[in-house]
Every structure is written in structure tokens, then in C-alpha cells.
Amino acid sequence: MQQARQLGIKESMIDRYMLVLLWVSQGNTGPFAFWLLFFLMKHPEAMTSVKGEVDKVLKEYGKEVLHGGPLINLTCDMLMKMPILDSAVEETLRLIAAPLLVRAVLQDMTFKMADGCEYHIRKGDRMAVFPYSAVHTDPEIHPDPHLFKYDCFLNPDRSRKTDFYKAGEKVRYYNMPFGAGVSMCPGRLFANNELKQFVFLMLVYFEFELKIPDEKISDTDVKRLGFGALHPIRDIQFRYRFRF
Numbered sequence: 014m015q016q017a018r019q020l021g022i023k024e025s026m027i028d029r030y031m032l033v034l035l036w037v038s039q040g041n042t043g044p045f046a047f048w049l050l051f052f053l054m055k056h057p058e059a060m061t062s063v064k065g066e067v068d069k070v071l072k073e074y075g076k077e078v079l080h081g082g083p084l085i086n087l088t089c090d091m092l093m094k095m096p097i098l099d100s101a102v103e104e105t106l107r108l109i110a111a112p113l114l115v116r117a118v119l120q121d122m123t124f125k126m127a128d129g130c131e132y133h134i135r136k137g138d139r140m141a142v143f144p145y146s147a148v149h150t151d152p153e154i155h156p157d158p159h160l161f162k163y164d165c166f167l168n169p170d171r172s173r174k175t176d177f178y179k180a181g182e183k184v185r186y187y188n189m190p191f192g193a194g195v196s197m198c199p200g201r202l203f204a205n206n207e208l209k210q211f212v213f214l215m216l217v218y219f220e221f222e223l224k225i226p227d228e229k230i231s232d233t234d235v236k237r238l239g240f241g242a243l244h245p246i247r248d249i250q251f252r253y254r255f256r257f
């Protein structure tokens with residue numbers, strides 16, 4: 014705000030800018046935190062693996078969790094040691110992030126598609142890319158694209174999997190929840206850490222279960238396609254209790 018004022022930007026414009034920042038920083042992370050927890054509840058093998066990783070990290074860092082005791086001091090270093098959770102977060106983003114990426118065309122150009130089609134695009138046009146259907150749910154890149162596979166982004170040696178193929182060729186953009194290029198989300202690392210922190214602490218202190226174990230996961234609100242995180246079409250009820 015200080016910088017905007019120094020630049021002489023009008024107060025009414027600063028207000029709009031702050032509203033945008035409020036939306037971008039809150040609008041997506043909340044729904045994703047919900048979905049991540051939901052997918053873990055829905056897939057017991059994923060829950061067991063992530064919980065196992067949480068407990069391993071707690072032990073490695075000598076953190077003791079006491080009922081009624083002080084909250085554990087979760088550090089960034091601890092979160093960096095969680096490849097399974099990383100993959101579960103990335104898979105949640107793949108399934109639920111449906112933003113429309115809008116770009117202004119700055120010069121005449123020819124846009125070549127993977128299938129050989131070419132499009133001539135004029136300076137001044139606006140283009141939009143919808144990675145949800147072009148990438149995230151392309152069955153060639155992600156087989157059974159609507160299934161949650163918590164280890165989808167994990168190699169057998171637990172390093173991050175980045176090799177995905179389409180028509181035999183390695184795909185550069187295999188997941189684009191945060192967009193791409195110059196206006197790629199600058200909050201992505203922060204958001205990733207928020208999601209990991211949230212799930213880490215939830216799993217340290219609580220046990221969860223869905224009230225309806227075979228709750229359908231395909232029911233998302235299609236009216237939100239293009240905005241970012243999809244929302245469920247109804248409340249999903251779950252039970253939780255202290256682990257300790």
C-alpha cells in the first residue's frame with residue numbers, strides 16, 4: 014500500500030488492488046485445504062501413508078505431542094521432508110484447480126498445437142488457456158484422470174515425479190494449478206506450505222473419518238469452472254477426535 018501511495022496511485026484503485034490480493038490469497042487455499050483433507054479421508058491408503066510420514070518426521074525431530082500440552086513447533090525444515098504429502102498436495106491441485114488463464118496477445122503470431130494444427134493470432138486478441146481439460150484431465154497424460162492417486166507425483170525412490178508423456182513425448186506442462194509464465198502465481202510456495210502445515214497439524218492432533226465413507230467425489234460445482242478451486246456441491250460431513 015505504501016509503495017502504491019508513493020507512486021501516486023488513487024486510493025480507490027489501491028482499494029481494488031487490496032481486494033484482489035485478499036481474493037487471491039484466500040479464495041483458493043481454503044477450498045484446497047478442504048479437498049486435501051477430504052481426499053485423505055476418502056482414501057485410507059493415502060491417509061495411512063501421509064500419517065506415517067508425519068509421525069516419522071515428528072520422531073526424527075524429537076517432537077513430543079502431549080494432550081493439553083504446548084502446540085508443537087512445526088518448522089519449514091520438517092515440511093521439506095515430506096515427499097508423500099508433497100505428492101498428495103500436487104494431486105489435489107491437479108484434480109481441483111480449474112482456472113482460466115487469460116492472456117493479451119502482444120504481437121501477431123502463429124500458435125502451433127501438439128496435433129499439428131496452427132492458429133494465427135492477431136495482436137490485440139485475447140486468448141484463454143484452460144489447463145483443467147487440456148492437461149490435468151487428459152487421460153494420455155494422467156491415466157484415469159478423475160481418480161485421486163496420492164503417489165501420482167512420486168517416483169519409486171521418493172523423489173518428485175516430473176516425467177509425464179503424451180503421444181510418446183515428454184510433456185513440459187503436466188500440472189498447471191498455479192498458471193505459467195510471467196504471471197504465474199507468486200504465492201504458490203506460500204500456498205503449498207500453508208496446505209502442508211494445515212494437514213500436518215490436523216493429522217498430528219486428530220483422527221478423521223467421513224460420515225458417509227463412499228461419499229461421491231465427482232460432485233463438484235461446475236459453475237466455478239474457470240475461477241480456480243472447484244467447490245463441492247454440498248456439505249460433506251466428517252467426524253474427528255483427538256489422537257492423544
Ligand code: HEM
Binds near residue numbers: 037192197203241
Ligand atoms: C492453492 C492456492 C493457490 C492457487 C491454486 C493459485 C492459483 C493462481 C493462478 C492460477 C493464478 C493466475 C496465474 C496465471 O495467469 O498464469 C494466480 C495468480 C496470482 N496469485 Fe495465486 N494461487 C493460490 C494462492 C495464492 C496465495 C496464497 C497468494 C498470495 C499470498 C496468491 C497470489 C497471487 C497473485 C498476486 C496473483 C496474480 C499474479 C499476476 O497476475 O502477476 N495466490 N494464482
